[in-house]
Amino acid sequence: MNFHAVRSIYKFEMARMRRTLVQSIVAPVLSTSLYFVIFGAAIGSRIPEIDGVSYGSFIVPGLIMLSILTESISNASFGIYFPKFTGTIFEVLSAPVSFVEILLGYVGAASTKSVIIGTIILGTASFFVDIEIAHPFVMVLFLVLTSVSFSLFGFVLGIWADGWEKLTVVPILVIMPLTFLGGTFYSISMLPPVWQTISLFNPLVYLISGFRWSFYENADVSIILSLAMTVTFLLVCLVIVRWIFKTGYKLRT
Amino acid sequence: MQPILTISDLTKTYAGGLQALKNVSLEIERGEIFALLGPNGAGKTTLINVVCGLVNRTSGTVLVDGHDIVDDYRVTRALIGLVPQELPTETFETVWNTANFSRGLFGKSADPAHIEKILRSLSLWDRKDERIMNLSGGMKRRVLIAKALSHEPQLLFLDEPTAGVDVKLRQDMWNVVSELRESGVTVILTTHYIEEAEKMADRVGVINHGEIILVQEKTRLMRELGxxxxxxxxxxxxxxxxxxxxxxxxxxxxxxxxxxxxxxxxxxxxxxxxxxxxxxxxxxxxxxxxxxxxxxxxxxxxxxxxxx
Structure with a gap:
């Protein structure tokens, strides 16, 4: 294992986060805080409790997930796309590093950023609403698994994209709608039966449901199923990345 | 002594059907400066990129210090330094950080003294804390050389190292290459400046249409064909x-x-x-x-x- 390389890539990516602190940390925290103010305090105070949890508290896990998903994807995709765009990727590709080491560096850094952002948002949310964490270990597990899975997904996206538009189209047109329709702001049990069934095809339902369960023990689907879906998504992304490095897809001619 | 680089029957055909390399065979001896000459599109950069692992070969074998570039990629890549033709640099990074990043990437532990020595030899020491985006094209070229030398390679590829640089920098580059040769580093350079090959190279190879058409000691080449x-x-x-x-x-x-x-x-x-x-x-x-x-x-x- 080339630990020096992993450390170098990781440090390089984390340095990028420090250089762009406002964009990396302040912006997602601010936008999520606005959700708390609008949906939690202003509108949420007029909405009745959901499964015994105030609306403001109910949306906290979903909003943290929303930030983690979007930040994981954007950080990881940008992290690998920018070197492709500028041409500096040649150095990584010509270095004595395996795909596992490249992943540990890039995806590790993107996941770290997401976990930091998720933790900050959690802390910020506690200023606005009452938060309980019934299963802290499961909460951390979901936080880390989701960060890693979607950072991997972002990494794949960054390699696949051959232009800035492609880089942004998936997060905006696919991930964002799926997150909003995945139970961030509501329980899918509040939907008509048909839409409840349709929602089960949305993979993000399982992530948000599982994460919410770790807070309030309320879930739309079973925690085991949520965990299984998250791990499955992680494995699928790993297989795709393995294939990319084996074939050199969009990396080596 | 075993050659530092042995290429046998190397071919590369791109997905579009272009055959960039046709049964190329070549041996590079340790410590020599080898100039690879050829017109645009002859296959020079493809050949370098295959050896460095940036382009997948179609067939043939490439051994660096006796190790296969695919089976033993960790060994071979650690021995190679590459200065590419373009100027791809980490725009927002400082000179110091990017050189240290390269050393770590190639599996070497931090060695500030070595990085300092390289930066000084390339007249970059005074600008080590400057962001690369603020440097001129010539200085960026030096940064790329510093990065390539950061992990102490045994085989250095210089792909058009002096393209677009001023006379002073070109002279500095020649001095750096001479010092590298004295320290035992093998240098393979491609260049459009034949004067450069004439001045520096021990041997000259000419590639055209993906085929090596001649490999000869420079002095003998000039004596025989001149x-x-x-x-x-x-x-x-x-x-x-x-x-x-x-x-x-x-x-x-x-x-x-x-x-x-x-x-x-x-x-x-x-x-x-x-x-x-x-x-x-x-x-x-x-x-x-x-x-x-x-x-x-x-x-x-x-x-x-x-x-x-």
Whole structure:
């Protein structure tokens, strides 16, 4: 294992986060805080409790997930796309590093950023609403698994994209709608039966449901199923990345 | 001693069908400076990129220090440094950080003293804390060389290292390459400046249409393929080559003021003495003479123009 390389890539990516602190940390925290103010305090105070949890508290896990998903994807995709765009990727590709080491560096850094952002948002949310964490270990597990899975997904996206538009189209047109329709702001049990069934095809339902369960023990689907879906998504992304490095897809001619 | 680089029957065909390399075989000895010459699109960069792992080979073998570039990629890549043709740099990083990043990436532990030595040798030390985006093109080129040298490679590829740089920097680069050679590093450089190859290289390889058409020691190449010319500046302009020296195949200038004799340096008798004697016997006077030798550039142009 080339630990020096992993450390170098990781440090390089984390340095990028420090250089762009406002964009990396302040912006997602601010936008999520606005959700708390609008949906939690202003509108949420007029909405009745959901499964015994105030609306403001109910949306906290979903909003943290929303930030983690979007930040994981954007950080990881940008992290690998920018070197492709500028041409500096040649150095990584010509270095004595395996795909596992490249992943540990890039995806590790993107996941770290997401976990930091998720933790900050959690802390910020506690200023606005009452938060309980019934299963802290499961909460951390979901936080880390989701960060890693979607950072991997972002990494794949960054390699696949051959232009800035492609880089942004998936997060905006696919991930964002799926997150909003995945139970961030509501329980899918509040939907008509048909839409409840349709929602089960949305993979993000399982992530948000599982994460919410770790807070309030309320879930739309079973925690085991949520965990299984998250791990499955992680494995699928790993297989795709393995294939990319084996074939050199969009990396080596 | 085992060559530092052994390429055997290497071919590369791109997805679009372009055959960039055709059964290329080449051996590079340790410590030599090898100049790979060829026109645009000849396959120089593809060859380098295959060795460095940036392009997948279609067939053939490439061994670096006896190790296969695919099976033992960790060993081979750690031995190689690459300075690419373009100037891809981490725009927002400082010179110091990017050089240290490269060293770590290639599996070496931090060694600030070594990085400092490289930056000083490339006149980058005073700008080590500057962001790369603030540097000129020439300085960025130096940064790329510093990055490539950061992990102490044994085999350094310089792909058009002095393209677009000023005379001073070019001279600095030549000095750096000379120092590398003294320290035992093997250097393979591609260049459009034939003068560069002529000045620095021990051996020259010419690639055209994906095929190595010649590999030769530079001095021997220039001796064997080069020609020497003797130019006689006539006292009185001539209207035609005098019949007394017709057998020497002389060329006459348009204004009749110069006679040029082309001779083979390899021949035991160049014919110069006999020619001068014949001119004297015929009473043809000249007031000056000089000799010139074919440059590597002329040899190169001649080689790539030959039908395949």
């Amino acid at each position: 020609k020497k010319q003797l130019v006689l500046h006539m006292h009185e302009p001539l209207t035609e080559v005098p019949p007394e020296v017709m057998d020497y195949g002389l060329d006459i200038s348009d204004d009749g003021s110069e006679l040029t004799y082309t001779y083979d340096t390899q021949r035991e008798h160049t014919g110069i003495t006999a020619l001068l004697g014949a001119l004297q016997s015929a009473g043809i006077k000249f007031y000056d003479l000089n000799t010139s030798q074919t440059s590597l550039e002329e040899i190169f142009v001649d080689l790539v123009k030959r039908p395949q």
